[in-house]
Amino acid sequence: MTYGLKVSPIGVDVKTAAAKDLVLTSELSSPKISSILTDQFVKTGAGGETFEVVHGLGFAPAYFFYLKVSSRWYGDLGEDPTTTLRWVSWVDDTKFYIYCTDGDTTIFDVKIYVLVDEANDVIAETEILDLYGIKVSQPGVNVNTAKDQQLVFGTQLPTFKEVVIADFQYTAETGEKTVAHGLGYPPAWQAILSPNPATGVGVIPLPYLLVENLEYHVWSDDTNIGVRVESIAPGGETVAVKVVVFDNQLE
Amino acid sequence: MADFGIEVSRVGEDVQTTATKNKILHTDYPLHKIHLEGDDTLDVDILAIDASKTIAHNLGYVPFVFLYIQSDVGSSTRHLVRGYDPFALPAGDGYDPRFILSMTDTDLTIYVEFPDNVPDARSYNFHYYVTSDDTEL
Numbered sequence: 027m028t029y030g031l032k033v034s035p036i037g038v039d040v041k042t043a044a045a046k047d048l049v050l051t052s053e054l055s056s057p058k059i060s061s062i063l064t065d066q067f068v069k070t071g072a073g074g075e076t077f078e079v080v081h082g083l084g085f086a087p088a089y090f091f092y093l094k095v096s097s098r099w100y101g102d103l104g105e106d107p108t109t110t111l112r113w114v115s116w117v118d119d120t121k122f123y124i125y126c127t128d129g130d131t132t133i134f135d136v137k138i139y140v141l142v143d144e145a146n147d148v149i150a151e152t153e154i155l156d157l158y159g160i161k162v163s164q165p166g167v168n169v170n171t172a173k174d175q176q177l178v179f180g181t182q183l184p185t186f187k188e189v190v191i192a193d194f195q196y197t198a199e200t201g202e203k204t205v206a207h208g209l210g211y212p213p214a215w216q217a218i219l220s221p222n223p224a225t226g227v228g229v230i231p232l233p234y235l236l237v238e239n240l241e242y243h244v245w246s247d248d249t250n251i252g253v254r255v256e257s258i259a260p261g262g263e264t265v266a267v268k269v270v271v272f273d274n275q276l277e
Numbered sequence: 278m279a280d281f282g283i284e285v286s287r288v289g290e291d292v293q294t295t296a297t298k299n300k301i302l303h304t305d306y307p308l309h310k311i312h313l314e315g316d317d318t319l320d321v322d323i324l325a326i327d328a329s330k331t332i333a334h335n336l337g338y339v340p341f342v343f344l345y346i347q348s349d350v351g352s353s354t355r356h357l358v359r360g361y362d363p364f365a366l367p368a369g370d371g372y373d374p375r376f377i378l379s380m381t382d383t384d385l386t387i388y389v390e391f392p393d394n395v396p397d398a399r400s401y402n403f404h405y406y407v408t409s410d411d412t413e414l
Contacts, residue, residue, distance in 0.1 A: 035284050038303060045310065046409040049283075051301060054310040054409055057343075088345050088404065102357050116348055116356035129351060139343040142405075159284055160302075178303065181288055187297075187306035188410075212300075216341055218380075219360060220414040228379035228386070229339045229414050230360030242360075268412050270341065273298045 028043040031178075050179055052162050058142040058174065060087070063122070069111060069132045078206050079085050079122040081140055086117045088143040090186075090214060092276050093124070094135040098245040098252070099212045099276045101233050105241065106132075112237065128137070137276050139214070142174045170198040186214065190271035192251045198262035204250040211228040215251060220266050223254060223259035232267065244269055246276065312336060313407040319346070319387055323398045327390040334384060338411040342385045344378050346403040350355075358387065374401070 030052035034040035045051050067077045081087065091102035095111055103114040111129030115122060115136075122138055131225035131275055159181030167176045173182060190213075192205040207213060213240055217232040234242040241256040242268070253267050282304030286292035290299045297303055301413040305314045313334050321328040334340065358378040377388040387403060 033302070034386065035307065036282055036287060045312070046411050047307075048310075049304055049307045051310070054312060055314075056308040070391070071308075086353045088343065088406070089357070091357070098336075101359075103359060103362075114356075114362070116354055118352060118354045128345050159288055166401060179308070181285060181301055184287065184301060185413050187300075187303060187310040190307050209298075216343075218341060218412055218414060219338075220339070222360065224361070224377070225379070228381050229412070230377070230379050231342065231358075232360060234360040236361055266414055268414055270309075270410065270412075275304075277299050 030165060039097060041266045050162070050238070051103070052178045055164060055178050057088075057090075058177065058180070058185050058187045059139050059149065060142045060174065060183070062136040064134045064136065064138060067124070069126045069129055069134065071131065072128055074125060074127045076109070077124045077136075079124075079136060079138060081117070081119060081122060081138075082120055082216075083140070084119055085143075086119055086273060088141040089117060090139040090141070090216070091100075091115050092123070092214060094137070094212075094277065095132060098215075098247050099137075100243060100245045101215075101217075103234060103235055104233050105237070112235075128192075139274070142177075145148045184274075187273040188270050189213070189273045190251070192269040192271060194253045194267040194269070195264060196253075196255050197264040198258050199246065200255045202252055202254045204252040205269075206249055207246070207251050207275070208249075209275075210248060212246045212248055212276040213274040214276055215244060215246055215249075215269050216272075217267060219267040221263070223265065226263070227258075240265065246271070257277055287318060303306060309341075310409040311406050312409040314408045316402065316404050319389055319400045319401040319403060321389060321391075321395060322395070323402075325391075326394045327388065329386055329388045331384050331386045332405065336382065336407070336409070336411075338382050339380050339414045341410050341412060342380050342405060342406040343376065343403075343408075344387060344403055344405040345385065346376055347401050348374075354394045367394070372396075376401075 096108040285302040
């Protein structure tokens with residue numbers, strides 16, 4: 027590519043840095059946020075119950091989903107040890123769904139980042155109301171006519187900035203571990219686990235919820251990123267959890 | 278803040294005074310970048326009890342992957358696949374699929390398993406994003 031935009035971190039030569047080490051490069055797109063949905067629900071009793079959040083897009087979008095219960099923000103599926111609430115989430119053309127089981131009467135919050143989604147021909151195009159800002163299109167795409175999904179970066183489209191990487195290690199042990207993130211608010215996050223406890227090889231995204239057996243949960247609050255492990259992986263081997271923390275405020 | 282670099286604020290925010298969380302771009306914090314993305318299909322043969330599909334990313338390290346799969350063959354429902362689905366989403370025919378995603382330094386694999394051998398062939402569409410992040414795992 028003979029033109030484009032690259033931004034490197036301080037101390038890294040933008041001309042020689044690998045793409046993964048750059049803050050921004052027009053060669054690589056980023057998950058961009060088209061809208062943010064929030065809601066609060068009350069789960070009553072121990073039976074299963076489905077809650078809904080309308081997005082109204084007409085297609086099932088990509089998303090990052092977070093659920094707050096007992097002052098902690100968990101991921102798109104999980105179990106809260108305090109209330110014993112369990113949940114799983116999904117999306118269709120019109121709504122997000124949260125199916126909850128167990129738990130006593132529980133109040134919980136959800137925050138959903140709806141992403142500009144390249145999986146759909148129909149685009150949730152952000153209306154450009156302002157005549158200023160920065161847009162960077164993907165290589166070969168005219169930035170003046172590019173749709174949101176064809177942009178690498180746009181002032182109108184918030185994305186996910188990585189501010190902290192938290193590492194955790196468990197060796198034949200269970201329980202909870204935390205790392206202070208220093209942000210002062212509960213941040214969005216994504217996490218992975220190595221190795222896959224089911225096979226002993228590979229890396230899997232978290233949460234991992236083999237109910238009442240092997241469970242790996244991740245959460246954030248105002249001060250910490252936390253991991254909770256229930257049951258020891260088969261073989262008792264050492265497992266590593268890595269959490270990337272984003273500068274996106276959940277609450 | 279260092280005395281050089283790039284910061285871009287959201288529209289309506291003063292870039293010189295707004296908090297970092299209100300900035301779209303900041304030299305100190307890399308964006309979550311996508312190395313590879315695409316659509317594919319996980320095909321299950323008749324009478325199979327499981328199936329898998331592997332896609333090469335060839336990064337040479339393990340990245341973050343976000344994979345959204347069509348949970349139900351007959352609908353537009355999608356969900357983000359994790360290491361293990363705790364609740365199989367009802368397929369309506371008694372053969373509820375459980376999906377599992379696993380990554381290595383060369384590829385990603387999406388697995389599906391069923392409680393019993395499925396009586397007919399079926400396919401699940403999915404869309405994946407492979408980030409450029411080196412997780413060092």
